[in-house]
Amino acid sequence: MKITQVTVNVLRVPVDRPYTAGGRTVDANWHVLARITTSDGVGGFGYVVYPRPDLMTTIGHAARELGEHLIGMSVLEPEAAWERLARRGDWVGPGGLLHTALAPLDIAVWDANGKTLGQPLHRLLGGYRDRLPTYASDGMWVSLSPDELAAAAKRHAAAGFSAVKLRLGKEATPEAEVRRVRAVRDAVGPDVRIMVDATESWTLTRARRAGRALQAAGIAWLEDPVHHQDVAGLAALRRELDVPITGGEHLYHLDAFRTLLEMRAVDVVILDLARVGGVTPWRKIAALAQAHRTPVCGHVVPEVQVHLLSAVPNGHMVEYVPRSVGILAAMPRIENGELVAPPAPGLGLELDEAAIRRYRVD
Numbered sequence: 001m002k003i004t005q006v007t008v009n010v011l012r013v014p015v016d017r018p019y020t021a022g023g024r025t026v027d028a029n030w031h032v033l034a035r036i037t038t039s040d041g042v043g044g045f046g047y048v049v050y051p052r053p054d055l056m057t058t059i060g061h062a063a064r065e066l067g068e069h070l071i072g073m074s075v076l077e078p079e080a081a082w083e084r085l086a087r088r089g090d091w092v093g094p095g096g097l098l099h100t101a102l103a104p105l106d107i108a109v110w111d112a113n114g115k116t117l118g119q120p121l122h123r124l125l126g127g128y129r130d131r132l133p134t135y136a137s138d139g140m141w142v143s144l145s146p147d148e149l150a151a152a153a154k155r156h157a158a159a160g161f162s163a164v165k166l167r168l169g170k171e172a173t174p175e176a177e178v179r180r181v182r183a184v185r186d187a188v189g190p191d192v193r194i195m196v197d198a199t200e201s202w203t204l205t206r207a208r209r210a211g212r213a214l215q216a217a218g219i220a221w222l223e224d225p226v227h228h229q230d231v232a233g234l235a236a237l238r239r240e241l242d243v244p245i246t247g248g249e250h251l252y253h254l255d256a257f258r259t260l261l262e263m264r265a266v267d268v269v270i271l272d273l274a275r276v277g278g279v280t281p282w283r284k285i286a287a288l289a290q291a292h293r294t295p296v297c298g299h300v301v302p303e304v305q306v307h308l309l310s311a312v313p314n315g316h317m318v319e320y321v322p323r324s325v326g327i328l329a330a331m332p333r334i335e336n337g338e339l340v341a342p343p344a345p346g347l348g349l350e351l352d353e354a355a356i357r358r359y360r361v362d
């Protein structure tokens, strides 16, 4: 179970239909893929994915350099492995690029750990359940017209999702934002929950007005209404509004989550697996949230997040944004609006090697 080999590749995986997000055209999902091999022939992999090329090659170089320090370590000791790599990069961390480079390696260690022990990750990490409700937010971009949003929501509802999330933040008035929600409501009917992600677009004053209007329109949660560093603003909104406030996908470190939770700033914590630095820190943040009676959700990467969220009692929902379909043999299946954690050991996922050869850029 000693790690004998680590390889890292950067992949540019084209999207079927290019779209605009954050003012940029997205035509590919960029991956940093780490693979490890152990002395008894077990392989493990992990990746981070982002819909932009910026710094991805640099993150790949950093992961490759950090990966050299995994050689000789045991995949049954992921805490020790994470600590060693974090110390190597502590002068540029914690957080930031260090965590993003560490995450694919840490996920690969856990994948190999599960394969060595013959257990799927959701059991290895706690074993609370094997599936979770999932919501669709893919394609619900802020750049779409209300009619286009409604059509996307309708497709998701027809595919069996009982909750959808749209992005807001570009309209001139709260009333115009509400019109986008109403268009989606008319398309999906009364039984599908509608969540809203304001992607940190608003000032606190604007978030108060929009929050009240959206709450009256019946949204199920309001995500990232203000910048993530305005924790006091988030806490004020949470006190003033009845609709659940969610956030956390921009945070890197356990200490930042502690502040968020101690300030009682959110009703649901959202974790980004790349920013927190992989599975090893993810578990601690989820446990901290549990101590604050707060449910946790994942940010994208549903095929991995489904394991982590199924492992803990306060796992809430999986965000279904499948950005890695192009490099996987299959995605986990969805049954009755729930995403099912793959039962095979480790991540229970299989890479499409031909696709990886095709999409490699280094």
Ligand SMILES: [Mg+2]
Residues within 6 Å of the ligand: 197, 199, 223, 224, 249
């Ligand atoms: Mg978000």
